[in-house]
Amino acid sequence: MTSLWFPVSQTLYLRDPLSSLLGRRILMESVRLIDELGFEHFTFKKLADAINSTEASVYRYFENKHRLLLYLIDWYWLWLDYRFSIVIQNLVNPAERLKACLRVLLSEELPGIYSEGLDPKALKRLVMAEFEKTYLTKQVDRDNKEGVFIPYKAVCKKLAAMVLEINPKFPFPHTLMNTVLLSATHQLFYAEHLPSLTDIKFNPHHHDRQLEEFLKLLIFKTIEP
Amino acid sequence: MTSLWFPVSQTLYLRDPLSSLLGRRILMESVRLIDELGFEHFTFKKLADAINSTEASVYRYFENKHRLLLYLIDWYWLWLDYRFSIVIQNLVNPAERLKACLRVLLSEELPGIYSEGLDPKALKRLVMAEFEKTYLTKQVDRDNKEGVFIPYKAVCKKLAAMVLEINPKFPFPHTLMNTVLLSATHQLFYAEHLPSLTDIKFNPHHHDRQLEEFLKLLIFKTIEP
DNA sequence: TCGTTTATGAAAGTAATACTATCATTTTAT
DNA sequence: ATAAAATGATAGTATTACTTTCATAAACGA
Numbered sequence: 001m002t003s004l005w006f007p008v009s010q011t012l013y014l015r016d017p018l019s020s021l022l023g024r025r026i027l028m029e030s031v032r033l034i035d036e037l038g039f040e041h042f043t044f045k046k047l048a049d050a051i052n053s054t055e056a057s058v059y060r061y062f063e064n065k066h067r068l069l070l071y072l073i074d075w076y077w078l079w080l081d082y083r084f085s086i087v088i089q090n091l092v093n094p095a096e097r098l099k100a101c102l103r104v105l106l107s108e109e110l111p112g113i114y115s116e117g118l119d120p121k122a123l124k125r126l127v128m129a130e131f132e133k134t135y136l137t138k139q140v141d142r143d144n145k146e147g148v149f150i151p152y153k154a155v156c157k158k159l160a161a162m163v164l165e166i167n168p169k170f171p172f173p174h175t176l177m178n179t180v181l182l183s184a185t186h187q188l189f190y191a192e193h194l195p196s197l198t199d200i201k202f203n204p205h206h207h208d209r210q211l212e213e214f215l216k217l218l219i220f221k222t223i224e225p
Numbered sequence: 226m227t228s229l230w231f232p233v234s235q236t237l238y239l240r241d242p243l244s245s246l247l248g249r250r251i252l253m254e255s256v257r258l259i260d261e262l263g264f265e266h267f268t269f270k271k272l273a274d275a276i277n278s279t280e281a282s283v284y285r286y287f288e289n290k291h292r293l294l295l296y297l298i299d300w301y302w303l304w305l306d307y308r309f310s311i312v313i314q315n316l317v318n319p320a321e322r323l324k325a326c327l328r329v330l331l332s333e334e335l336p337g338i339y340s341e342g343l344d345p346k347a348l349k350r351l352v353m354a355e356f357e358k359t360y361l362t363k364q365v366d367r368d369n370k371e372g373v374f375i376p377y378k379a380v381c382k383k384l385a386a387m388v389l390e391i392n393p394k395f396p397f398p399h400t401l402m403n404t405v406l407l408s409a410t411h412q413l414f415y416a417e418h419l420p421s422l423t424d425i426k427f428n429p430h431h432h433d434r435q436l437e438e439f440l441k442l443l444i445f446k447t448i449e450p
Numbered sequence: 451t452c453g454t455t456t457a458t459g460a461a462a463g464t465a466a467t468a469c470t471a472t473c474a475t476t477t478t479a480t
Numbered sequence: 481a482t483a484a485a486a487t488g489a490t491a492g493t494a495t496t497a498c499t500t501t502c503a504t505a506a507a508c509g510a
Binding site: 015020022053054056057060 | 486487488489490
């Protein structure tokens with residue numbers, strides 16, 4: 001089994017899900033199920049049934065479904081970060097680097113994370129729909145102290161650094177990149193479900209290009225001195 | 226009792242909460258409680274206890290807590306829209322109008338919605354923390370058909386129209402204003418809880434000015450021809 | 451003022467959720 | 481071969497998200 005292993009924070013699990021077949025089945029099936037049912041209707045019972053295991057067994061890996069969600073989402077951002085590092089390897093111009101990262105962020109061509117099993121498109125949809133719910137909670141400070149938002153912060157920081165390379169005087173690099181990341185994860189959701197909120201037309205083959213155009217405009221016009 | 230009545234969609238309630246004292250107490254106390262507990266830990270039982278009523282009575286007004294949340298949030302956007310219409314009344318220049326709306330959006334000086342009872346700051350925090358959860362669900366299309374997102378769409382549309390008045394050729398007015406609205410509702414949350422994601426410093430007396438500066442930059446640089 | 455809707459309260463009940471605990475069995479590691 | 485660890489099976493608890501029923505109180509209309 002080909003795998004990309006990412007150092008997801010150990011505080012997120014009780015037993016490492018990558019260390020066993022059952023653990024990996026929990027990860028793969030939970031991505032599928034959360035994407036299908038939505039996080040609020042996803043339960044460990046349903047997950048256990050789907051993988052022919054039991055609730056008790058799932059609870060041995062993850063304390064609760066919130067932590068499992070954090071795990072999956074951290075994984076997504078680590079994976080994105082990894083793909084960023086690959087595409088910028090051969091580019092020296094910071095503006096080119098930023099554009100390349102933007103393309104990776106928006107790309108609909110997603111390689112499998114495991115050669116089989118985990119569905120990267122489902123994971124991306126899951127992040128789009130559920131990411132904000134992970135920190136818009138009353139436990140955000142506790143979770144944050146444990147470092148569960150580090151992977152997202154790292155992505156944001158990396159992009160912000162590129163912005164500063166382009167214009168070292170720009171005063172809001174993190175705020176801007178954070179805004180861009182959230183907009184990127186949401187606009188396609190709007191295009192599909194609340195089209196009057198966006199000018200991007202829902203069209204699986206072209207909307208990512210429109211979104212790319214918008215975000216490039218937004219970033220490069222805003223940061224120019 | 227001085228009140229600003231807004232035509233919140235009738236599909237959101239079973240019995241009009243503005244029509245009785247109990248109904249108004251439900252609204253006021255639910256704002257307080259959701260702000261205090263967060264939406265996931267808010268229950269009709271707790272609400273009923275807080276107003277010395279019963280679960281059954283609350284259910285006679287709202288089908289479930291999701292609908293109650295939608296009601297409160299719709300109310301917020303209707304109220305914002307109303308404040309927009311007031312500040313732009315005496316302004317003719319579209320750029321000035323847009324800036325004035327931005328100030329209203331970010332302003333921390335919030336008049337009471339009812340002379341007593343409903344806490345507007347708590348309502349604003351509630352919208353910041355919970356708004357996205359109302360549409361990032363599997364029922365978004367059903368809810369949308371019922372018109373429950375109309376007030377937010379109206380705000381977005383109004384701002385987008387101002388953008389087009391400034392630059393009729395700008396191709397993404399809705400996408401941009403939607404992005405701005407979301408950023409505005411989130412950045413102060415970041416400043417407080419996840420400061421490394423933003424350059425805005427948490428400081429109750431100044432952060433809204435910093436955010437205003439960022440958003441003005443973002444909007445006016447992006448839309449200039 | 452009487453009678454009748456209508457709103458609320460009180461209490462009980464149900465199905466699902468989010469866990470926890472116990473113990474037997476299987477798998478794995480030594 | 482034996483001990484340790486992982487899993488399955490089953491049961492149990494507290495809470496949530498409702499629904500139902502019935503009694504009482506307030507409001508309202510003739």
